[in-house]
Amino acid sequence: MSNYAIKISDVSMVFDLHKENISSLKEMIIKRLKGQLQTEKFYALQNISLTIEKGEVAGILGFNGAGKSTLLKTIAGVLVPSTGKIETQGKIAPLIELGAGFDMELTARENIFLNGAILGYSRRFIQNKFDEIIDFAEIHDFLDVPLKNYSSGMIARIGFSIATVVKPDILIVDEILSVGDYKFQMKCEERIRTMIGDDTTVIMVSHSIEQIRTMCTKAFLLQQGRLIAQGEAAEICDIYMNSN
């Protein structure tokens, strides 16, 4: 049976903490003198296995640092897991890091083409969809302003608008909705609901338990890189709220 959209099998993500931190020879020598140079393995994800069926809306819950973004990045292919296997079926639209795929020196107009190209759309396709993209993002007055002068919410609007102009098979959303204002959040939610009705599989991280409770069919709870509970969204939200 291959009715899954996302299948994660025994995935671990290990970071080498000390190696990452050393920025100079001097620092390395000091660390060595202090005996801090041993490599310390840090498991951001540890032996995660889970399956998300096609058309499901899955929420990922967990405290700061639990591994939620790391998990979404491995699904999106931004990070390669240290061990384990990730299988996905269909076209993925990742809304993960604000500004990833954007060049802050370029204008919004230029960035729409740039980001579209990164997502694999042709220039002609973006041209045809251009008005639709800026209408949804509501950025008509700022099209030729460099992105560095945009607010984070405005950048999120463009990102969401581009990523969802085509119906993806899998939509990955990390927090990004929370930087938009209330009105835009509602608009995004509505668009996500339409996609869900159209059978798009969604995996989302949100610190809004209400959002997970009302939008998701299923939820997963991460704690320090481990998957500690999964099930019906409402039930997992309750477990999360009572955990510490």
Ligand SMILES: Nc1ncnc2c1ncn2[C@@H]1O[C@H](COP(=O)(O)OP(=O)(O)OP(=O)(O)O)[C@@H](O)[C@H]1O
């Ligand atoms: N590139 C990296 N190098 C080293 N450690 C990392 C790296 N990326 C993430 N981590 C660590 O992995 C852990 C999980 O991070 P992650 O960003 O997945 O957490 P999160 O659940 O998304 O948290 P938040 O709710 O704050 O967004 C954290 O302790 C983080 O410091």
Ligand SMILES: [Mg+2]
């Ligand atoms: Mg995160």
